[in-house]
Amino acid sequence: DAKTTQPNSMESNEEEPVHLPCNHSTISGTDYIHWYRQLPSQGPEYVIHGLTSNVNNRMASLAIAEDRKSSTLILHRATLRDAAVYYCILRGYGNKLVFGAGTILRVKS
Amino acid sequence: DVKVTQSSRYLVKRTGEKVFLECVQDMDHENMFWYRQDPGLGLRLIYFSYDVKMKEKGDIPEGYSVSREKKERFSLILESASTNQTSMYLCASSLSGRYLGAQTNGYTFGSGTRLTVV
Numbered sequence: 001d002a003k004t005t006q007p008n009s010m011e012s013n014e015e016e017p018v019h020l021p022c023n024h025s026t027i028s029g030t031d032y033i034h035w036y037r038q039l040p041s042q043g044p045e046y047v048i049h050g051l052t053s054n055v056n057n058r059m060a061s062l063a064i065a066e067d068r069k070s071s072t073l074i075l076h077r078a079t080l081r082d083a084a085v086y087y088c089i090l091r092g093y094g095n096k097l098v099f100g101a102g103t104i105l106r107v108k109s
Numbered sequence: 110d111v112k113v114t115q116s117s118r119y120l121v122k123r124t125g126e127k128v129f130l131e132c133v134q135d136m137d138h139e140n141m142f143w144y145r146q147d148p149g150l151g152l153r154l155i156y157f158s159y160d161v162k163m164k165e166k167g168d169i170p171e172g173y174s175v176s177r178e179k180k181e182r183f184s185l186i187l188e189s190a191s192t193n194q195t196s197m198y199l200c201a202s203s204l205s206g207r208y209l210g211a212q213t214n215g216y217t218f219g220s221g222t223r224l225t226v227v
Binding site: 034 | 113142144152154157167199200201213215216217218219220
C-alpha cells in the first residue's frame, strides 16, 4: 500500500476552518484517498473519499492536488466535537484499510 | 442507528482462558474485519472475511482465530488468552471488497471492546 504522511497534531479554534494536510507522493493512478476520524473512546468513522476531483459532503470537504500527490481535509467550522484523530488512507483495488498514525486535532474553545 | 455492534464494551479475562469477542452488523455487508488498537502502534488488522465461512489472515493473526457462520456475525477467538493480547479490539464491516468499485466502499466500525487479560 502506498504511504501517507500527516502532521502528528494540529490545533484549531472553535468556529474556525481547519485544513488537515496529507502527503501521498507515491500514490498510484487507481488509489482512492479516504479520510476517517476517531473520536475519543470510539471506533473510527468514515469522513470522505475522492479520486481526482474535490469532494464535499455534510461532514467535510476534500481538496485534491492536481498531481494527486497531496490532499487536504477541510472542516469548515470546527466544533469541540471535531476533536479527534484524523486518518488519511490510500485504497487501491481490493485493498483493505491500513491505518497510519493520523493527525490529532485539538479544538480550543 | 447503530449498525455494528460489539457484544462487550469492557472485558477482563484470565491468562489461558478461551475468549470470544462477538460482532454483529445489520447492513447486509459482505466484508467483516477485526482490528486491534494499541498506543503507539495504531490499528492493526488481525483477520477479515469476504463471505460466510470465509476467512483470511491480516497482518497479525498469531494467537487468534475467527468464525463466520452467518453473514451478519463475525467472531474473534483468543484460543488461550495472554497478557500481550490486552488491547482495544475493533470490528468493522463494508460492502463487497472483491469487485470493481470496492475502493469506494467505506468501513463502518463498532465502538470497540477493551479487553484486559490478567
